[in-house]
Amino acid sequence: MPTARTTQTRIESEALLLRFVAYRDSDVIATFFTRTDGKIGAIVPAGRKSARRVGGAMEPMHTLHVSLEDRGRELGTLKEARVVVQRFGLVGDLDALDAAGTALRWLRHVCPPRIPEPRAWDTVTGLLDTLDARQHPPRSALAIAALRLLADVGYALEFEHCVRCGRGCPPGxxxxxxxxxxxxxxxxxGGAPARIGGELRARAADITRGEEPELTDEDAEELLVLVDAAMRAHAGGEG
Ligand SMILES: [Zn+2]
Structure with a gap:
């Protein structure tokens, strides 16, 4: 197996678009989260003019197939992008859209570049599908996916033991x-300024283990405050 990419290679992968920003006169830099290679930035040559060509593909929320030229440098070059899973149900719902945007922002913040994160891929695309199908309240679906996403990338929140001394907290x-x-x-x-109730603590631990308990709106909001603080603390991989 080669240990380093020394020549130009192609990355062909399903991907989510995390960010799309103008660069130089007419180019655009897109940040993708690819299923095979994790987070990758890519120049989209003449991206603002070709926005129509790569087209609908430059909208977040849909799953894309991208073809990237990779020379092992920081930025690849986008050669082709097309939508392979459309999620227009989501686009029509402001709360769902907001939840999806938040999840994609967190994904961008906590994933280091070019590290495959297959579990995070499954968690976030699963969330987008749930939001698109309007099966669950968006904030509740977001809270569940966010606790899982933290676990997927190695930052699982600990709801059963003290993170300093390891002592278990009695159930309830x-x-x-x-x-x-x-x-x-x-x-x-030394404790902490915030407290979490026994029941919600148990539900949060279940979510982190992969279960899907029912969450009230209040539960979801309380968990999302915790998630947001955790995501901020781990937001080293921005790019
Ligand atoms: Zn302790």
Missing amino acids: KPAFIDAARGGLICQSC
């Missing part, structure tokens, strides 16, 4: 929590 008991520091912090370890 409320606990102090600092999401930026990874989860529960027991009283002996």
Whole structure:
């Protein structure tokens, strides 16, 4: 197996568009999250003119197939993009659209470049499908996917043990929590400004393990505050 890419290669992959920004006079830099290679930035030559050509493909929320020329440098070059899974149900719903945009922003922030993250791919495309099908309230679906996404990329929030001393918190008991520091912090370890109730703590631990408990709107909002703090703390991979 070659250990480094020294020549030009093609990346052919399903992808989500995470960002699309103007670059130089007429080019555009797109940031994709690819199924095979993780997050990759690519120049879209004359992207603003060719926006129609690569077209509908330059909208987030749909799953694309992209063909990227990769010379091992920071940025690849987009050769082709087309939509392979359309999610127009999502586009018509502002709350769903907002939830999808938030998930894609978090994905961009917590994924380092060029590291394949197959579980994160499944989690986020699964969320987009759920939002598109309008099966669940968007904020609740987002909270569940976000806890999973943190676990997928190695930043699972700990809801059952103190992250400092490892001591278990008895089931059903409320606990102090600092999401930026990874989860529960027991009283002996100094506690934390925020608290989480025993029932929600159990549901959050279930979600992190891959289960799908029912969440009330209040549960979802409380979890999303924690998730947002955790995502901010891990937002090193922006690009
Ligand atoms: Zn402790």
